[in-house]
Amino acid sequence: MGKSIQSIERAAAVLRLLAGGPRQLGVVDVAGSLGLAKGTVHGILRTLHHVGFVEQDDATGKYRLGGALLHLGTSYLDVNELRSRAINWADALASRSGEAVRIGSLLDGRALVVHHVFRPDDSLQTGEIGLLLPLHASAIGKVLLAYDPTAAPEAKWSAEAFTQRTLVSPTHLSRALAEIRERGWACEADEMSIGVAGIAAPIRGQGGLVVGSIEVTGSVDRLCDRGRVPKPELVRQVQDAARAVSRELGAQRW
Amino acid sequence: MTERFVLAIDQGTTSTRCIVFDHRARLVSVAQREHQQHYPSPGWVEHDAVEIWRNVQRLAPQALAQAGASVSQVAAIGIANQRETTVIWDRTTGVPVGRAVVWQDTRTDALVEELAGDAGRDRFHDLCGLPLTTYFAGPRIRWLLDATSGLRERAERGEVLFGTMETWLVWNLTGGPDGGAHITDVTNASRTMLMDIQTLEWSDELLGGIGVPRAMLPEIRSSAEVYGKATVVLPGVSIGAALGDQQAALFGQTCFSPGEAKCTYGTGSFLLLNTGAEIVRSSHGLLTTVGYKIGDDDAVYALEGAIAITGSLVQWFRDNLGLINSAAEIETLALTVEDNGGCFIVPAFSGLFAPHWRSEARGVIVGLTSYITKGHLARAVLEATGWQTREVVDAMNADSGLALTTLRVDGGMTADNLLMQFVADVLDVPVVRPMALETVSLGAAYAAGLAVGFWPDLEGLRRNWHRAGQWLPNMDAAHRAAEYDSWQRAVERTFGWKKIPGKEPQ
Numbered sequence: 001m002g003k004s005i006q007s008i009e010r011a012a013a014v015l016r017l018l019a020g021g022p023r024q025l026g027v028v029d030v031a032g033s034l035g036l037a038k039g040t041v042h043g044i045l046r047t048l049h050h051v052g053f054v055e056q057d058d059a060t061g062k063y064r065l066g067g068a069l070l071h072l073g074t075s076y077l078d079v080n081e082l083r084s085r086a087i088n089w090a091d092a093l094a095s096r097s098g099e100a101v102r103i104g105s106l107l108d109g110r111a112l113v114v115h116h117v118f119r120p121d122d123s124l125q126t127g128e129i130g131l132l133l134p135l136h137a138s139a140i141g142k143v144l145l146a147y148d149p150t151a152a153p154e155a156k157w158s159a160e161a162f163t164q165r166t167l168v169s170p171t172h173l174s175r176a177l178a179e180i181r182e183r184g185w186a187c188e189a190d191e192m193s194i195g196v197a198g199i200a201a202p203i204r205g206q207g208g209l210v211v212g213s214i215e216v217t218g219s220v221d222r223l224c225d226r227g228r229v230p231k232p233e234l235v236r237q238v239q240d241a242a243r244a245v246s247r248e249l250g251a252q253r254w
Numbered sequence: 255m256t257e258r259f260v261l262a263i264d265q266g267t268t269s270t271r272c273i274v275f276d277h278r279a280r281l282v283s284v285a286q287r288e289h290q291q292h293y294p295s296p297g298w299v300e301h302d303a304v305e306i307w308r309n310v311q312r313l314a315p316q317a318l319a320q321a322g323a324s325v326s327q328v329a330a331i332g333i334a335n336q337r338e339t340t341v342i343w344d345r346t347t348g349v350p351v352g353r354a355v356v357w358q359d360t361r362t363d364a365l366v367e368e369l370a371g372d373a374g375r376d377r378f379h380d381l382c383g384l385p386l387t388t389y390f391a392g393p394r395i396r397w398l399l400d401a402t403s404g405l406r407e408r409a410e411r412g413e414v415l416f417g418t419m420e421t422w423l424v425w426n427l428t429g430g431p432d433g434g435a436h437i438t439d440v441t442n443a444s445r446t447m448l449m450d451i452q453t454l455e456w457s458d459e460l461l462g463g464i465g466v467p468r469a470m471l472p473e474i475r476s477s478a479e480v481y482g483k484a485t486v487v488l489p490g491v492s493i494g495a496a497l498g499d500q501q502a503a504l505f506g507q508t509c510f511s512p513g514e515a516k517c518t519y520g521t522g523s524f525l526l527l528n529t530g531a532e533i534v535r536s537s538h539g540l541l542t543t544v545g546y547k548i549g550d551d552d553a554v555y556a557l558e559g560a561i562a563i564t565g566s567l568v569q570w571f572r573d574n575l576g577l578i579n580s581a582a583e584i585e586t587l588a589l590t591v592e593d594n595g596g597c598f599i600v601p602a603f604s605g606l607f608a609p610h611w612r613s614e615a616r617g618v619i620v621g622l623t624s625y626i627t628k629g630h631l632a633r634a635v636l637e638a639t640g641w642q643t644r645e646v647v648d649a650m651n652a653d654s655g656l657a658l659t660t661l662r663v664d665g666g667m668t669a670d671n672l673l674m675q676f677v678a679d680v681l682d683v684p685v686v687r688p689m690a691l692e693t694v695s696l697g698a699a700y701a702a703g704l705a706v707g708f709w710p711d712l713e714g715l716r717r718n719w720h721r722a723g724q725w726l727p728n729m730d731a732a733h734r735a736a737e738y739d740s741w742q743r744a745v746e747r748t749f750g751w752k753k754i755p756g757k758e759p760q
Contacts, residue, residue, distance in 0.1 A: 067579075084582040084669035091689050091722055095280055120689050120720035127723060129671050 010036065011044050015065070018054060024062035051207075077211040077249070079105050079114040086203070086245045090117050090214065093241040097234055099218040101241075102128065103203070104140030105211065106148060111141035119218060134159075136173055137166050139198030142186040143213035146177040147202055165190045185235055186213075189220050189228040197223040199230045201242035204251040211249065214242050258329045259321060260703045261488070262695035263310060265335040265419045266499065267356065270309045272317035273695040277708070279718040281692055283320035285313040292353060297360040300353035303341040306419065307426050314487050330494035331427070331484065332702025334502035334694045335419040337445045340394040342405070342470070343422070345415050348430040351405060354419070355394050362393040365400075369393060369464065381460055383444070383451040383535065383542030385611070391418060392447035396465045412469035418442045420496035421472045427493060428482040435482040438472040440553055441501040444544040449474065451533055451542060454553060476547040477501070478701035494705030497546060499694045500524045503664060504556060505546050506697030507688060508719045510712045513656040517643060518693070519667035522607075523564040525643065527557045527650045527658070538649035539609035548704060548712075557654060559608040559646030563601040564639040565667050570601075571635050577628050584632050585672045591629035596621040598744040599634040606748065609649035616751040620744045639667065640676040641741040647681055661685050664693040671725075679729035680738065687723040 013034055018025060025033075031041040045063055048054040052068030086103055094101045100119040104111040113131040135141035136159045159168040167173045180186045189197040200215035216223065216238055224230050259282065264271045269288040276282050287309045292300040318325065338357035343350040355361070366386045370377055375386045384390055395416055399406040408414045417425065420442055425434035443449040443456075448466060450457040456471055475481060480492045497505060500518065504526045507516040512530035517523055528545055533555050535542055545556035568581045578584050598620050600606075605613035619634070643661075651657050660683055668674060668687050678685040690696055703709040 078580070078583050078586050080585040080670070081580050081582040083671070084580075084666075087669045088691065091691065092281070094722065095689055095720075117689070117722045118720075118724070120722070122721055125721075125724075127725065 007044065010034070010040070011048060014041065014044050014048065015053065015069070018063060018065050024057055024060065024064045026060075026062045030063070077105075077205050079112065079212075082203070082212050082249075083115040085248050086115060086212075086214070089241050089244045089248070090115055092244075093214070093216065093237060094118070094120055097216045097237050099216040099222065099234075100125070101214065101216055102140060102198075103212055103214050104133065104138070104144060104200075105213075106135075106144045107132065109135065111135055111138055111144055111213075113140075114212070134162070134192070136168070137162050137188065137192040139186050139188040139200035139215045139217070140213040142176065142180055142188060143200045143202050143215075144210070146180040146186065147210035162192045163190055163194055167191065185239055187224070187228075187230045187235075189224050189230075195220055197228070197230070199223060199234055199238050201239045202246075203242050203249070204246040206250040208251055214238065214245060256327055257323075258327050258708065259323050260699040260708060261314060261317065261328050261331050261491075262699040262702070263314070263331065263333045263423065264499070264502075264695040264698065265306060265310070265333065265423060266694075267336045267339075267358075270306055270313060271695065272310070272313040273692065273699070274317050274321040274323060275696065275699045275703075279690070279696060279699070279715075281690065281696075282323075283317050285316040285320065287313055291356075297363075299356040299359040301339065301356055303343070303350045303354045303419075303422050306354075307423065310423060310427075311487050318488075325488050325491060328488055328491045329708040330480075330492045330702040330706040331488060332495035332497075332698035332700070333420045333423055333493070334497050334499045334698035335423070335442070337418065337442060337498035337500065338389060338391045338394075339419055340391045340398070340416065341419070341422050342395070342398055342409075342414050342416050345413055346431055348426070348434075351402060351414060352398070354422075355398065357389060359394070360388045362388045362397050365393050365397055378447060378460055378463060380535065381450055381457055382447045383533070384447050385541075386447070390445055390447045391416075392460070392464045392466060395446075395470075399465070399467075406467070409470040410467040414470055415472070416466075416470045417472055418445070418498075420498075424481055424493055424496065427484045427487060429485045432485075436472045437475045437481050437496075439475055439477045439496040440544045440547045441477055441498045442496065443474045445498060451544070451555075454544070454547070476549055476551075477505075477544075478546070478548045478705040480705055492702075492706050494703070495698055495701030497698060497701060500526055500558065501543070501545055501556070502695070502697030502701070503693040504528065504697065505700055506690070506693030506695070507662045507664065508700075508712070508716045509545075509662060510554075510716065513654075513659065514662070515647075515650070515658055516662040516664065516693070519564055519639070519663060519665035519673075521564070521566045521569070523561040523639070523643070523665070523667075525559040525561070525646045525650070525661075527654060527656070529555045529557055529654050529656070531555070532654075534654050536649070536653045538653050539607075539611050540646070540649055540653055541608075546701065548701070557650050559649060561639075561642045561646060562605075562607045563603050564642065565665075566603075567599070567601040567635050567638055568667075570603075571632070577631070581666075582669065584635060585670050587629055587632035588636055588672055589629075591627065591633060593630075594621075594633040594637055595626050595630035596623065596740075597626050597630045597634045598741055599631070599638050600741075600744050600748050601638055602748040602751075606745070608646050610645075610745070612749055614750055614752045615748040618744060618747050618751075620747055621740070636670065636673045637676060637680075637741075639673060640680045641738070643677055644680045644738065644741075645745075658683055663687055664691050668723075674723075674725045675728070678725040678727045680734060682727045682729075682731075682734065684727070685725045686721055689720040689722040 341354035
């Protein structure tokens with residue numbers, strides 16, 4: 001094991017101390033208990049406060065464990081929360097692009113459609129919320145796969161071939177995922193059903209964690225040029241929408 | 255050709271927003287600012303009208319700057335406003351005589367009882383379409399005139415003016431003390447209890463009955479016509495529309511034909527049904543109101559069903575019970591179970607509104623057994639909004655003789671997929687969400703755009719409306735009937751809970 005980082009060890013000690021009982025502690029209490037300088041402890045507490053791991057009592061100025069810490073064990077973003085925060089941006093994307101929009105989130109090795117906006121042409125369409133899509137053959141799925149630290153696509157499943165263009169070989173898939181991480185968006189054309197394409201980008205939550213993905217989906221002819229290359233204008237619109245939702249969720253740099 | 259825009263001012267209860275729309279009715283920019291809520295004593299709610307005007311002065315240029323548009327590119331201004339909020343101000347100085355009294359304010363409860371007298375709450379119902387409640391502006395004016403020494407005399411001499419928020423804003427935008435236009439639109443006037451719903455003019459009988467001098471009242475105009483040009487903020491731009499917010503939402507949803515209805519799901523919910531040229535007087539606890547009036551066209555009427563507690567029940571579940579962390583999580587919790595497990599929640603927190611109007615009712619949770627989990631409670635919370643919608647729709651169908659075929663929805667709760675499916679299930683009609691959820695400001699923009707020819711006609715506006723989502727009914731009819739029966743029995747159990755002093759419980 002490499003050298004451990006001192007400030008993280010100290011932060012952990014502060015959290016353990018605060019978790020030790022129902023009381024609230026001031027900077028002086030914490031510094032006294034841990035034998036640290038007040039300035040150091042203050043810096044640690046301010047940082048923990050910033051990420052929501054501790055809260056400060058308005059009246060006394062003392063600290064206690066924060067709400068974010070309590071939810072750490074289940075730190076996924078609620079999918080219905082995701083929909084409610086993304087709904088205006090998804091509408092705007094559908095309206096600008098003239099295409100249907102879907103938002104996906106990872107569920108048991110597949111992409112769960114958590115939101116769906118109809119293509120704004122008032123044709124007959126059915127709601128797709130709740131649909132599960134294969135990760136390797138959908139644009140929203142590919143984004144989720146590309147940014148999922150726990151996914152090991154080569155080993156994890158037998159990738160089903162829906163069309164001749166579906167990426168089933170582990171080598172091809174790995175290369176495609178690396179490319180997605182590199183450029184920040186994914187495309188799927190004729191890979192799940194012939195004639196259909198999707199362009200997706202990652203939605204990030206606090207700290208930059210990818211919590212979902214957003215795509216426009218529609219006919220290959222409208223989304224891509226003849227070589228199945230997605231239209232740059234659509235890619236830009238999808239990325240803009242993804243960034244807007246990410247900002248809404250508290251991601252700062254994306 | 256230079257691109258042109260319409261600016262909507264949405265003067266709401268908690269905030270004021272200025273929104274710029276382009277010719278395809280797409281939202282280009284939004285500037286928003288909250289204003290302070292004043293609670294001087296229990297049941298009183300006030301706003302500072304000067305603060306609100308100042309916010310408009312700041313927000314309008316801000317929204318234009320964000321859109322990269324100049325004043326000359328603005329084709330018209332449209333206003334949508336919180337309804338029934340009442341302000342009185344000095345005609346020569348432009349200074350309000352006190353804070354604006356907000357629609358939620360219940361200070362007129364004793365006065366309303368007194369006005370009802372032996373004739374009852376429906377004393378003025380035939381004339382103005384409304385029952386006597388603390389909700390409407392007329393009794394509020396009377397209260398202010400009674401409470402302030404010398405104010406009635408000044409009102410009779412026309413030295414002070416009355417307005418709801420659109421009147422206040424138009425007067426200030428068109429010059430204020432310096433020749434400002436003192437006008438209101440028919441939709442806002444229809445919420446005062448002072449306007450004859452048939453003639454669309456101030457009624458002497460209502461003015462006399464409630465005790466409001468005519469000299470202080472604005473001129474009643476159409477919802478879409480040029481009231482004048484702004485002299486400040488956006489100098490030279492035509493002010494082309496004003497509508498109460500719920501009517502603006504009806505317009506923004508392009509419910510232009512009789513039988514078309516929308517429901518805005520927020521803290522409370524408001525269902526409005528277009529009844530066309532027909533004035534439908536409700537015998538089921540609904541309000542008769544003006545939907546809109548375009549220029550010289552005939553007025554279009556609407557029936558309104560107000561539900562007091564919908565989104566606020568979810569907030570209660572989150573804040574008071576702490577079973578969820580955010581409103582959206584109610585759906586996740588509700589999906590942990592397959593049904594309500596026999597549990598129903600009727601949120602009669604301060605009585606029941608339409609169609610029951612029982613002020614002594616209080617909320618109940620019924621059907622509790624050891625089987626019930628928080629998931630079932632979450633279901634019951636969402637279902638309460640569905641069933642309350644059903645009750646209002648039943649009342650509307652009965653009153654109007656029009657059977658609702660589709661419900662158009664907007665507002666924050668439309669993000670709840672489970673709820674929207676449930677509404678479709680219990681109404682047994684498709685529920686449709688439009689692409690633009692900002693229907694209030696869009697409605698104001700549409701009306702203003704029509705007034706100046708920015709958009710040609712209603713049909714053109716209809717073409718801007720696009721379906722973003724749709725939920726189709728998918729519930730077995732027998733199951734629906736059985737559940738509705740249970741809901742109605744649950745509602746009965748809320749009646750007569752609060753004992754009124756001096757009265758025996760019913």
